[in-house]
Amino acid sequence: MPNATEPRDGVGHYTSVAGINYQNYLLILHQILKPKRYFEIGTLSGGTLKLASCASISVDPRFQISSDVLGSKPACHFFQCGSDLFFSENDPSQILGGPIDLAFLDGMHLFEFLLRDFANTESKCRSNSIIAMHDTLPPDVWMTSRNPNDPRRQQSQQPGWWTGDVWKIIPALKRYRPDLRITVLDCPPTGLTLVTNLNPNDRTIVESYAEIVETFSRTDLDEQLFDDFWNEVDVTSSNNLKDYFNISSMFWL
Numbered sequence: 290m291p292n293a294t295e296p297r298d299g300v301g302h303y304t305s306v307a308g309i310n311y312q313n314y315l316l317i318l319h320q321i322l323k324p325k326r327y328f329e330i331g332t333l334s335g336g337t338l339k340l341a342s343c344a345s346i347s348v349d350p351r352f353q354i355s356s357d358v359l360g361s362k363p364a365c366h367f368f369q370c371g372s373d374l375f376f377s378e379n380d381p382s383q384i385l386g387g388p389i390d391l392a393f394l395d396g397m398h399l400f401e402f403l404l405r406d407f408a409n410t411e412s413k414c415r416s417n418s419i420i421a422m423h424d425t426l427p428p429d430v431w432m433t434s435r436n437p438n439d440p441r442r443q444q445s446q447q448p449g450w451w452t453g454d455v456w457k458i459i460p461a462l463k464r465y466r467p468d469l470r471i472t473v474l475d476c477p478p479t480g481l482t483l484v485t486n487l488n489p490n491d492r493t494i495v496e497s498y499a500e501i502v503e504t505f506s507r508t509d510l511d512e513q514l515f516d517d518f519w520n521e522v523d524v525t526s527s528n529n530l531k532d533y534f535n536i537s538s539m540f541w542l
């Protein structure tokens with residue numbers, strides 16, 4: 290898998306985000322790891338919620354469920370609200386009867402929202418839970434605007450895709466939480482990142498929140514910063530799932 294070091298060529302890094310589609314990869318995780326407790330922020334029509342067959346929580350301020358997302362789940366709890374409100378009023382580990390095994394964060398596509406979603410979710414996990422985050426490897430800078438109505442999005446090769454600036458979660462976690470094990474996958478269309486070696490008691494993000502947000506949220510469509518990110522990020526091929534991720538050490542049961 291290329292380490293995405295190719296120079297900007299006007300078409301971005303699309304060829305570097307060409308592994309297993311993110312939903313297919315999440316399905317593989319469900320099938321191999323068999324989580325008992327699944328937590329999702331950002332469900333929309335349910336394309337990722339339907340992949341889970343265990344007890345689940347789904348949080349979204351505006352559900353647009355369009356298919357059978359329940360499947361064989363023994364329980365599925367829907368919270369039609371923003372994730373901040375959800376966490377202020379609920380404890381997902383109490384609802385699910387234990388710590389979250391697998392989480393997928395795909396809610397509001399702004400860095401500071403994902404940062405809060407990550408910290409809140411981690412506090413309800415155990416160390417070898419996995420937190421998956423979507424849109425963390427956008428192939429071009431124009432889809433990363435903080436404002437979804439930014440006209441510069443038209444310069445993207447895919448002007449219909451909006452990832453926002455959640456990609457910044459990777460450099461932010463690497464800087465502030467070097468203890469985490471972070472795997473950035475080349476899952477199309479816009480990347481999937483898995484985080485484990487979690488610490489539900491860690492307070493770094495909460496205590497440094499203002500500093501982290503000030504550092505990472507003030508930039509928008511900074512091409513140099515985005516190029517630096519692509520030059521530094523260590524991209525893992527999703528096709529090498531078993532080799533790289535060492536699934537055997539992740540078994541929970």
Ligand SMILES: C[S@@+](CC[C@H](N)C(=O)[O-])C[C@H]1O[C@@H](n2cnc3c(N)ncnc32)[C@H](O)[C@@H]1O
Nearest residue numbers: 331332333336337349350351371372395396397
């Ligand atoms: C990209 S869609 C999710 C797609 C879905 N995970 C999938 O892959 O099929 C993003 C969703 O996040 C929801 N969302 C927006 N702001 C949110 C927030 N503050 N908390 C939770 N969800 C939010 C939107 O309503 C939208 O349904």
